[in-house]
Amino acid sequence: MQERGLLIVFSGPSGVGKGTVRKEIFEGHGHDFDYSVSMTTRPQRPGEVDGVDYFFRTREEFEEMIKNGQMLEYAEYVGNYYGTPLTYVNETLDSGKDVFLEIEVQGALQVKEKVPDGVFIFLTPPDLDELRDRIVGRGTDSIDVIDQRMEKAREEIKLMSEYDYAVVNDEVSKAAERVKKIVEAEHFRVDRVIGKYRAMID
């Protein structure tokens, strides 16, 4: 029987660098999982590619998918929807491959309700001042949006305790290595692999 893949849920406060760490993981070696591209209604930023960074959709299209039960999770965040289309995730897990979701904190908690045996990894900033510097440095947000993001981030960091693992983003390459090790180690958890050893045990 084909063993089902692991659902890896990678999340953390806005501005912590989830996307950068995720890219580092997928550009490097030593991973064996598929990235589930998220869907969003936020405007495409310079350099972003539809279907690679996100699927960029209108509000109407996104709400239609929610209505049809086609989203594993979604969240509205600073006026835009972000979410994970369900079909790709299920088909990939069924094929035995791990699926990697990089999603917002609200969405991660929805996934946890639906898939409690997923691997929930929280990316955390070294401290709150550094998080603010990063959000400011990105230069895409107004002061008001920055303040909104910081307040939101504080709320989100409080939800760390709902996750399985916390990884600090002090250096992108180190954070990426930590995530890869966590995923590898999770593959050896007894409750995930005991089926393979049944023949020996019985």
Next chain:
Amino acid sequence: MQERGLLIVFSGPSGVGKGTVRKEIFEGHGHDFDYSVSMTTRPQRPGEVDGVDYFFRTREEFEEMIKNGQMLEYAEYVGNYYGTPLTYVNETLDSGKDVFLEIEVQGALQVKEKVPDGVFIFLTPPDLDELRDRIVGRGTDSIDVIDQRMEKAREEIKLMSEYDYAVVNDEVSKAAERVKKIVEAEHFRVDRVIGKYRAMID
């Protein structure tokens, strides 16, 4: 405040190659934990060094330590005692370092009762035929002892479900890498590290 180290309990059936994998781990890089040398009453084998492979003690000395509460765990196995002296383990954990125990299955279950937040790793053979080949190949045991060990091993493999992780010993170097990754990943578990993030969270 100094964070307490992790207690890593590495176990598995007799003959699976625990000692070989443990030596590979400690000879290589990428680990940062201390090995707790076990105590035994079994005869010293050629090449083994007292205080390195085991502390070799008489039955009387061992029973005196049990009586004085100086053992974290112990087991009697094929006519000999094996166990872990308590003082070294506690002092090392208190200093913030991880401690690595390579012990028998009976002993591991005793440790689990006393230290439930330890990391319990079970080393398993690829299959039972290969385990028998290894026990026979070691050439130190009579046929009767081999049969006893195989029967015991079957019983021990049934206890895999009491552990956190199962690592197959298909190749010593691969098994050692897996164990190191598991230990590294465990350091990122939210319930172990959340104290470090209290300042950000509160």
